[in-house]
Amino acid sequence: MAALGLLAAGAWLALAQATNYSLWINGRTGGGQVGNHADFTYWGPATTAAGVNKKAVNWDGYNRISTTNGNIRDALDCYCTGPNWCYVAAHSAGNLQIGYALALYGTSSRSIKTPTPNSAGQCGNSGAGTQTGWNIKWVNVAGGAAGGSELADAGDWALSEPLVSDLKTSTARALYNHNATTAKWFYMYAGSKGTLYSFVLPGQDDEAIAYHSSGGVSGSSGASFCNPSDWLCNDLTLGTAANQGGRAKWSYHSVRFRDDSEALDHYTRGNWGGIVSKVRADMVANAK
Numbered sequence: 001m002a003a004l005g006l007l008a009a010g011a012w013l014a015l016a017q018a019t020n021y022s023l024w025i026n027g028r029t030g031g032g033q034v035g036n037h038a039d040f041t042y043w044g045p046a047t048t049a050a051g052v053n054k055k056a057v058n059w060d061g062y063n064r065i066s067t068t069n070g071n072i073r074d075a076l077d078c079y080c081t082g083p084n085w086c087y088v089a090a091h092s093a094g095n096l097q098i099g100y101a102l103a104l105y106g107t108s109s110r111s112i113k114t115p116t117p118n119s120a121g122q123c124g125n126s127g128a129g130t131q132t133g134w135n136i137k138w139v140n141v142a143g144g145a146a147g148g149s150e151l152a153d154a155g156d157w158a159l160s161e162p163l164v165s166d167l168k169t170s171t172a173r174a175l176y177n178h179n180a181t182t183a184k185w186f187y188m189y190a191g192s193k194g195t196l197y198s199f200v201l202p203g204q205d206d207e208a209i210a211y212h213s214s215g216g217v218s219g220s221s222g223a224s225f226c227n228p229s230d231w232l233c234n235d236l237t238l239g240t241a242a243n244q245g246g247r248a249k250w251s252y253h254s255v256r257f258r259d260d261s262e263a264l265d266h267y268t269r270g271n272w273g274g275i276v277s278k279v280r281a282d283m284v285a286n287a288k
Helices: 002-017 065-079 094-105 150-154 162-167 169-174 276-286
Strands: 020-025 054-057 085-091 109-113 125-132 136-142 186-190 253-258
Touching: 020 065, 020 094, 054 065, 065 094, 065 109, 065 162, 085 094, 085 276, 094 136, 136 276, 150 162, 150 169, 162 169, 186 276
Parallel strands: 020 054, 020 085, 085 136, 136 186, 186 253
Antiparallel strands: 109 125
């Protein structure tokens, strides 16, 4: 009985030490200090609720995904190993970052870390050994750029930015296997208050990203997808169902929000704005 009591106490202690975190991965342009997981400059006031134990997974938003993805993996190692679990929220090119990490490293051996990062955003080993991949409950994506943007194709963004090369539609879609999420669900939030670049971006868009990308639509290139009220192109469907016209979404991708009111654009405006506002609300409600 005493042994059973000790086992129960040990299990209770392990459970008590387990912590959930909410990781926020920024998109193009960056803004927060790389390695400082308390700097929410990209998003808005750090005092704003945005999920349990929120952390800003800052990267420079300028260089290519392959050379900056280490910042994301460092944060995943810090907060999503051992007894700890993560909810992930990503915006714009942050979608490419988490997708790339899971597809290329999601089944790799990871050292279990103590979640106390140094100034570079890296955590020390806890001494508890290793595990395969990361403990991620799900991923919320606002205005996701995993399918690229025609603004990169057309040169509307400075081609001198290394990241813009990755954001070209054909490049983004070939950067990694978008179906390989290690069975982690990506919940897509697609905005459609786009007017400025509507002649460049096909179908509905949020002024930076078209529905084919923000809706997780599969394929090697973009296409026109719209709200049901627009008869000029095929509908982006909610959930996991194939879109009107038959084009499927990537595996483990589900459209949770489609901006039928055309009210939300791509930009946070330093105050958790645009399509990010919908993801933040969901994180507050469900990332606990």
